Amino acid sequence: MQKENYSIIVFSGEFDKAIAAFTIATGAAATNRKVTMFFTFWGLNILKKKYKRSAVGRSFLARFFNVLMGGRYNLPLSRFNFGGISPKLMTGMMKKHNVATLEELIESAHALGIKIIACEMAMNILEIERKDLVDQVEDVIGVSTFLDYSKDAKILFI
Amino acid sequence: MKHVLDITKEHCPMTFVKTKLKLEQLAKGDILEIMLCEGEPLNNVPKTVEEQGYQVLEIAPHNSYYKVVVKK
Numbered sequence: 001m002q003k004e005n006y007s008i009i010v011f012s013g014e015f016d017k018a019i020a021a022f023t024i025a026t027g028a029a030a031t032n033r034k035v036t037m038f039f040t041f042w043g044l045n046i047l048k049k050k051y052k053r054s055a056v057g058r059s060f061l062a063r064f065f066n067v068l069m070g071g072r073y074n075l076p077l078s079r080f081n082f083g084g085i086s087p088k089l090m091t092g093m094m095k096k097h098n099v100a101t102l103e104e105l106i107e108s109a110h111a112l113g114i115k116i117i118a119c120e121m122a123m124n125i126l127e128i129e130r131k132d133l134v135d136q137v138e139d140v141i142g143v144s145t146f147l148d149y150s151k152d153a154k155i156l157f158i
Numbered sequence: 159m160k161h162v163l164d165i166t167k168e169h170c171p172m173t174f175v176k177t178k179l180k181l182e183q184l185a186k187g188d189i190l191e192i193m194l195c196e197g198e199p200l201n202n203v204p205k206t207v208e209e210q211g212y213q214v215l216e217i218a219p220h221n222s223y224y225k226v227v228v229k230k
Contacts, residue, residue, distance in 0.1 A: 003209075023170070023171055026171045026172075026174075026175050027170060027171030027174060027175075029175075029178075030171055030174035030175040030177070030178045030206070031174050031202070031206045031209075032206055032209045032210060097169070098167050098168065098169060099169050099172075100169075100171070100172045100175075104172075108171075108172070108175045108179075111175075111179055112175065112178065112179070
């Protein structure tokens with residue numbers, strides 16, 4: 001039986017939604033489905049090479065915005081964020097219960113051959129360049145290329 | 159060669175992820191003994207392993223876990 005492929009648009013930059021996106025993606029890839037993850041807007045924060053707050057960009061506004069958003073280390077929880085302490089507590093709880101952390105999920109996604117791509121347009125707005133993103137990013141593309149990649153795939157928007 | 163993989167303490171999706179990545183590392187003809195729990199892992203790990211083209215030789219219950227033997 002031919003299994004369906006999945007394309008996941010990762011628009012959100014919250015900790016819990018990133019976990020959800022990577023859990024579905026790695027689960028699908030490990031059970032023999034082809035998976036593409038397309039990171040756009042807030043989702044780009046998950047892929048920043050500098051995982052703490054850093055003034056990425058050229059213009060003052062972009063640099064200011066990128067410091068505010070931060071990187072993987074600063075992803076807020078959708079609810080009960082409590083100034084950023086909750087994602088740290090949540091990671092501790094995940095480790096205690098032996099559930100994969102975000103870092104482990106990202107590594108697994110790469111190891112499973114999931115196609116990780118970033119949105120050119122959002123990168124332009126936020127002045128994030130290819131070199132500012134982790135090496136696992138395979139390509140920087142626009143929506144039409146993404147839709148070509150997703151021709152035979154179910155698309156999820158997170 | 160015989161290899162062992164214990165995923166009894168893993169949860170979804172790492173049960174599948176670790177199995178798939180481990181099997182990819184092995185040489186053709188190698189045997190992998192997977193220890194896993196009943197429920198989701200037992201229902202789905204052998205199935206997905208077969209879909210990847212490997213051969214499930216044995217599924218045997220033990221005290222607190224199941225042993226699944228796979229040939230690459």
